[in-house]
Amino acid sequence: MRTRLLQHSNAPLHGQRWRGLLLNREEREALRSHHLPACTVGPRGSPSRHGEAAPAGLTAIGPPRGWPGSTLRAAGRDKMAGAGRYFCTAGRGLEPFLEREVRARLGATEVDCTAGKVFFSTEAAPGELRKLKSGERLFLLLKKRTALVGSRNKGKMLHDIKSLFIEEPKYWQDVISIWRNFHGCEGKKDDVSQENPSPLKRKSKERDTASKRQKTEEQVRETVSEEHQTGAGERCVVPEDSQTESETSLADSSKSSGEKAIANEQLNFSFRVSCRCSGAIAKVLTSQEIGRAVGVTLMKQCGWQADLRDPDVEIFLHLNDVHSVVGIPLFRLPLANREYIKTAGLRSTIAWAMASLAEISAGAFVLDPMCGLGTILLEAAKEWPEACYWGADISDSQLEGADVNIRSAGLMDKIELLKASVKALPLPSESFDAVISDIPFGKKFKITKDIQVLPDLLQEMERLLRVGGTIVLLLSRDLHKRMDDITKCAEHDSPDASSGGTSETTTAEALHADGNSSSLVNGVEESFLSSRQTCFGSLVRDGVYGVSLGKTDAFIYKYKKICTAGNQ
Amino acid sequence: MVGTSKPAPLNHVPRSMTSSPLRVSSPRHGCPVTVVTAVQSGAAPLSPEVTQTGGGAGMKLLTHNLLCSNVRGLRPGGGFPLRIQASDVSVRPVPFNAAFVARLVPRLRWGALLEAAESLGHPSELPPEPAPDYEGDEAFLRRVHHVLLEVEVLEGFLQCPDSGRQFPISRGIPNMLLSEEEA
Numbered sequence: 226m227r228t229r230l231l232q233h234s235n236a237p238l239h240g241q242r243w244r245g246l247l248l249n250r251e252e253r254e255a256l257r258s259h260h261l262p263a264c265t266v267g268p269r270g271s272p273s274r275h276g277e278a279a280p281a282g283l284t285a286i287g288p289p290r291g292w293p294g295s296t297l298r299a300a301g302r303d304k305m306a307g308a309g310r311y312f313c314t315a316g317r318g319l320e321p322f323l324e325r326e327v328r329a330r331l332g333a334t335e336v337d338c339t340a341g342k343v344f345f346s347t348e349a350a351p352g353e354l355r356k357l358k359s360g361e362r363l364f365l366l367l368k369k370r371t372a373l374v375g376s377r378n379k380g381k382m383l384h385d386i387k388s389l390f391i392e393e394p395k396y397w398q399d400v401i402s403i404w405r406n407f408h409g410c411e412g413k414k415d416d417v418s419q420e421n422p423s424p425l426k427r428k429s430k431e432r433d434t435a436s437k438r439q440k441t442e443e444q445v446r447e448t449v450s451e452e453h454q455t456g457a458g459e460r461c462v463v464p465e466d467s468q469t470e471s472e473t474s475l476a477d478s479s480k481s482s483g484e485k486a487i488a489n490e491q492l493n494f495s496f497r498v499s500c501r502c503s504g505a506i507a508k509v510l511t512s513q514e515i516g517r518a519v520g521v522t523l524m525k526q527c528g529w530q531a532d533l534r535d536p537d538v539e540i541f542l543h544l545n546d547v548h549s550v551v552g553i554p555l556f557r558l559p560l561a562n563r564e565y566i567k568t569a570g571l572r573s574t575i576a577w578a579m580a581s582l583a584e585i586s587a588g589a590f591v592l593d594p595m596c597g598l599g600t601i602l603l604e605a606a607k608e609w610p611e612a613c614y615w616g617a618d619i620s621d622s623q624l625e626g627a628d629v630n631i632r633s634a635g636l637m638d639k640i641e642l643l644k645a646s647v648k649a650l651p652l653p654s655e656s657f658d659a660v661i662s663d664i665p666f667g668k669k670f671k672i673t674k675d676i677q678v679l680p681d682l683l684q685e686m687e688r689l690l691r692v693g694g695t696i697v698l699l700l701s702r703d704l705h706k707r708m709d710d711i712t713k714c715a716e717h718d719s720p721d722a723s724s725g726g727t728s729e730t731t732t733a734e735a736l737h738a739d740g741n742s743s744s745l746v747n748g749v750e751e752s753f754l755s756s757r758q759t760c761f762g763s764l765v766r767d768g769v770y771g772v773s774l775g776k777t778d779a780f781i782y783k784y785k786k787i788c789t790a791g792n793q
Numbered sequence: 794m795v796g797t798s799k800p801a802p803l804n805h806v807p808r809s810m811t812s813s814p815l816r817v818s819s820p821r822h823g824c825p826v827t828v829v830t831a832v833q834s835g836a837a838p839l840s841p842e843v844t845q846t847g848g849g850a851g852m853k854l855l856t857h858n859l860l861c862s863n864v865r866g867l868r869p870g871g872g873f874p875l876r877i878q879a880s881d882v883s884v885r886p887v888p889f890n891a892a893f894v895a896r897l898v899p900r901l902r903w904g905a906l907l908e909a910a911e912s913l914g915h916p917s918e919l920p921p922e923p924a925p926d927y928e929g930d931e932a933f934l935r936r937v938h939h940v941l942l943e944v945e946v947l948e949g950f951l952q953c954p955d956s957g958r959q960f961p962i963s964r965g966i967p968n969m970l971l972s973e974e975e976a
Contacts, residue, residue, distance in 0.1 A: 588896030611893060613855065624966055628850070637850035638887045638942065643860075644968040651863040651960075651969040653873070656900075 318772030364552030375505030495532035504546035599627035851945030851965035862953035871955030879949035
């Protein structure tokens, strides 16, 4: 199955498969020049390597480009000024959005989009990196290798994994100084060369992070589930939640080996290992075992102390059938946590992705007719402030929450609220450029009426939209199936249904009918639009994107309103 | 009001008042007119310099410019514009962006905007129609900006001109929901 990338009208189409490491020619050449392997992955996800003789995936290749151990440091330039290599995790289905965003926002190069992660290089400063909206967590890339070969020999596999971390001491010092640069910019406690902070200070910090963690706990759990590699493989617990058993066992072992490891006074540094593994490796080793082994290795190597509650730095290790990746998270909280949103409704990454599809231009009028807590409007108004936003809802409590959110975000000048029903909106026809909505049936909130109202909703949204305007909807899987029925009916009714378009429609529907459990529905090419096949009155479908909401799947639908005999 | 840093007591005295909250439109076409008794306090004339600190995000006239009555059985166009009967109006400064305002002008129902501004005691000093060169006229754009974006109705009613049906505005949010029978 193939996922079409997000189509912006001006963006070139890249021949990438998000699932594999198939790079385009430009990226392959860039990598080759920096001695990293360019792998192509076949349809079944099995890597085939070019010109690698050494044991699978662990060739000593040399530092990735932009690493301080290479040219940057030699040149004596400020590390921040050079390009760093990062990867950002993404919820399933949001990878194309994230890829587009890193290019647009950060001018990223060497972008490599895989399932659940986007790798890229950029010179952008941390402040800019923090603004990424469609990603989950952002990491500094330390190591990226092709997947470890799964063997029955646990010991051998552990050895291979540990060797990822065995480097000259200078390497880890460099890592720390880069990391400190980032956190210096962020204003966190940055002077780690000091003695351990007093227990009191540490406790208060723990309290803060504990409360933050509580707030984000649910979101973090969602993050975990979103990283689930499709196909074979066990989903391992990420020890970000400090109550898991794996962490306590690591703490015990650290107490015994910790004492002998404190060699380097300078690096009085604490760390934690977060390990995720899936695929062939997960059958042999658990993430806890790996985490423990890596933790011990690092303690011996660097003299750091293990701290599970509030480490200075977190080492993130992800092993699956595609690659082995080591990184350091740049920010404590996931990117999806927005400091400007007080109470989140819809997941902010998805809300932003939807807004990004709505083609909001300066001076646009944008409506969310079932705004709930206003998450979509908040994301849109924050990113595209040169527009006017309206939110409508029938529920007082939701509107109240939205009001609080809008004030907390300081967006009162941009977003106005109404109490109104989406079935009969008190707004004139053809007055909005974009209508964006998370249709709440069958998800968190139950709407009072039946699913039958969907055609009415569509009709009302269509009425409000100007010709050339955009509708973006988030539908549950059930609704998604229903959409096909609705649009089929509308085709027969629509006077503009052209016979030439039917074959393409059937193709599109056949794709949607693809019942793979891991299916992410494809985006529809621009050619579909050009056929002018209307799906509903004057609405033309311009893309469907399957995304994960954590426990369930949902589908983002994009429609454009075209000029028809009816609305000329 | 929701979300204000200082919680406002229930019977709080509005800090800025329109000078004519009881604007009652002359009965047209035999529609019944409901007189709304509004709390009036302080008769200080409103000037743009009077700003309200703290909370106070209300319905802007930009929103009013779009809102229409969705009561059934109205004559075409009979649901617009809604008559404003405001009991609590505030002025909140909003950063001025000339290009942004210029984009709004062609989308506005101009007559309704002027009428609404008048009814709130903010005669807008705006011409009956935007001049052809309005885009370059900063003074004009500032006046538009002021009435469109800085004047907010926190409490009051919007009345359907045709049916007389009243839609309440509470905490700055107009309630346009119709009952089962009306819908």
